[in-house]
Amino acid sequence: MRPLAPRKNEALRHLKRIADNRWRIDPVADVSYDLLTNDLIYSARDIARLVKVHSEGTKTRTTSTAVQNLHDTYLKYAAEEDLQENVELMTEALTRCMWHFDQTFFFGLMRRHVRHAGSQPAHNPKLAGGLARYELINLDVRDRMHRTLKAQWDPTIDHIIIWVRDADGNLRDFDELLGDMLHEMCHAWMDRFSDSMDERHERWVDLDDGHGEMFWNLLVFVLQRAHGWLGGAALLRMRDEARRDWTEARAREV
Numbered sequence: 001m002r003p004l005a006p007r008k009n010e011a012l013r014h015l016k017r018i019a020d021n022r023w024r025i026d027p028v029a030d031v032s033y034d035l036l037t038n039d040l041i042y043s044a045r046d047i048a049r050l051v052k053v054h055s056e057g058t059k060t061r062t063t064s065t066a067v068q069n070l071h072d073t074y075l076k077y078a079a080e081e082d083l084q085e086n087v088e089l090m091t092e093a094l095t096r097c098m099w100h101f102d103q104t105f106f107f108g109l110m111r112r113h114v115r116h117a118g119s120q121p122a123h124n125p126k127l128a129g130g131l132a133r134y135e136l137i138n139l140d141v142r143d144r145m146h147r148t149l150k151a152q153w154d155p156t157i158d159h160i161i162i163w164v165r166d167a168d169g170n171l172r173d174f175d176e177l178l179g180d181m182l183h184e185m186c187h188a189w190m191d192r193f194s195d196s197m198d199e200r201h202e203r204w205v206d207l208d209d210g211h212g213e214m215f216w217n218l219l220v221f222v223l224q225r226a227h228g229w230l231g232g233a234a235l236l237r238m239r240d241e242a243r244r245d246w247t248e249a250r251a252r253e254v
């Protein structure tokens with residue numbers, strides 16, 4: 001295994017290769033790592049550090065165009081009077097914000113267009129040079145509630161699913177939906193780009209259905225920054241909850 005990710009350009013070249021190979025051969029099996037030599041895989045800690053040290057998320061709004069764009073997009077939708085009544089508008093707002101979150105925290109890798117050699121995994125194909133291309137991580141906004149879940153990362157098809165209705169049939173709070181989306185984006189980041197064969201992976205990532213200590217470490221950072229730029233009581237509350245869960249995960253024996 002290579003030393004720490006913070007050699008940014010080398011790390012990003014490698015992560016782009018993982019992304020581009022994701023759906024090359026078998027659309028269902030997780031083949032990306034088999035196509036690469038093991039010594040090129042970064043641990044979950046390195047993958048979290050890459051975000052915390054090198055992403056646009058380290059910057060203030062005033063020094064980063066990506067963060068400024070996220071901020072402007074958020075404000076534009078938050079100011080829409082019917083956002084909390086209009087599911088199409090909410091879907092658009094979440095989709096746009098996911099794109100900007102990807103730019104600020106995840107180096108644009110999640111919405112990166114990658115080739116797909118097998119059956120169609122998702123909606124929204126992009127045709128480029130005659131080849132079907134799909135975004136690596138798809139967002140699936142569902143206009144209803146789920147009995148037990150608010151959002152979910154499905155690693156078999158690389159979809160982030162968000163259920164936008166509450167039990168009363170109302171649209172859930174925009175900030176809360178964004179927090180849920182960031183939570184699932186952190187799952188996607190860890191699952192897609194970190195070394196699952198690392199002996200520490202169970203403790204760092206897999207524990208408690210994907211909620212190991214490095215997952216929380218990353219999510220606390222992401223929610224802290226998102227709240228700093230966008231405000232929103234929900235994001236602050238979710239950061240505090242993530243911090244508490246992080247402490248619990250660290251204390252747990254594996």
Ligand SMILES: [Zn+2]
Nearest residue numbers: 183187210211
């Ligand atoms: Zn989770």
